[in-house]
Amino acid sequence: MLKVMLFAPIHTSLYSRLVLHGLLQESQVQVVGVAVRTPWNMKRIRSEWKRDGNRLAQKFIRKYLLREKAFVQVRVENLVSYAASVDLPEGTLKDLAENASVPYCVCRNLSDQTCEAFEKQKAPDLIVFTGGGLIRNNILQLPTCGVLNCHTGVLPPYRGMDVVEWTALENAVQQVGFGATLHYMDKGVDTGPILLVHSIQPHAGESFSEIRMRLEVEMVRGMLEGIRGIAAGVLEAHAQAAQDGRQYFVMHPRVKKIAEQRLQVQLKK
């Protein structure tokens, strides 16, 4: 039995709830704990505001206030339609954990002493990271198998932020494509050993946000498939070489406009 702990960015995260719901159905997996970052931390709000600016306000409205309602009138498969297809119960991550008698821990950040003590006490074989900021070495080194993350892009070439947009900007849609990559986390940004890639075929006329929504579903599927594979001992990780990829950062709106134009040209081909 593989002992798994889930790390989540916020108690309302639909992605985290779907992964936890999926894990609770797995016969070879025992969820030993859920650690969640509290959103009410001034330091976190300040640093995210500095990094994201207006994006944070958008994120707050869509993910915290609107939640599932933000997905109405969406024409592609998304986390809400997927949640309906797997009968995800309503409520927060805390409700889901409590109903399954899974220990639940709220911490200021996922590398703090509270979280570290919780992890040491529950001794998971594997940590499943579904967001929540940087993970420091003290946490990375504790689980025997490692810490899993699913990245919204194809690794190794596209590491970091906004990689869906960067793939289009660099005219790599045909060559590299769009996908979600499951990998172990290490000290670098998306540089750890790769377990699997779930690719999607983009359609003509699709926007970045629609591609992202479809990828979010693949992230859940990839995560669950990967954990199943690790539990069964049939999935092997492959190290990536540093020079096989580059790190990308948040895309400037002027560059994003070019990326949008290029995406449509590539999707028509």
Place this chain on the structure above:
Amino acid sequence: MGAAQKLLLSLSDSFAESYLHSEQIDRFIQKESHILFQKLVQNGVETFSSREQEILLRINQRMPVLNVDMSPVELKIEEKEITAEEFETWQADLEKGRVINKGVLKTESAVMLLSILDSTDRKVSEFLEENMELLLRHVEVKREQALKKYTEPLSKKAGWEERCKVGMLFSAFAGQNKDWRFLNGALKLNEWLWKEYYRPFSGLSSLPLLATLVEQEVVFKELQSC
């Protein structure tokens, strides 16, 4: 869809990212270059410091690409090249071979790295690439707080000018390597520099900002057409 839901969605859309538009930059370039070249014609190039003359030369070389309408000015400025010896002396002084170490920028880094941009020496190219990645990561992570600590004490104005040169370096490197990541970094860095320039009583000179914005716009055009 409920009214509250509609309201929240439109509120969320209203938070679309604000940024410095190309039209604003074009206007700035037109206005400032006009003032600058008028000053040049009236007072002569000698009234500018040698550092300013170098910037002038660079701007003048790039203006035709931006179709900036101005009377042609023939600049009789000797391009001062950094010698290999000067570069090596500066390089030997770097801690761990890094232009930025623990968030502290070695002064004159941008000028020195610009001087080796065309180098065909493999070791020099590797040094350049490694350090450009370090600079990019620093700027992207630290954002508005980036490049504010230097190995030698600099005045607020000199620090701002140093950052303008890094902006110019990012654009030039992006153009050279057809690497959008660095132009993306330059766009952000230049936007923060713009904000500082327009802060009341900033007392900053327009020349360094003009230089980095001209470089940015020239490279933007180049990469867009690739």
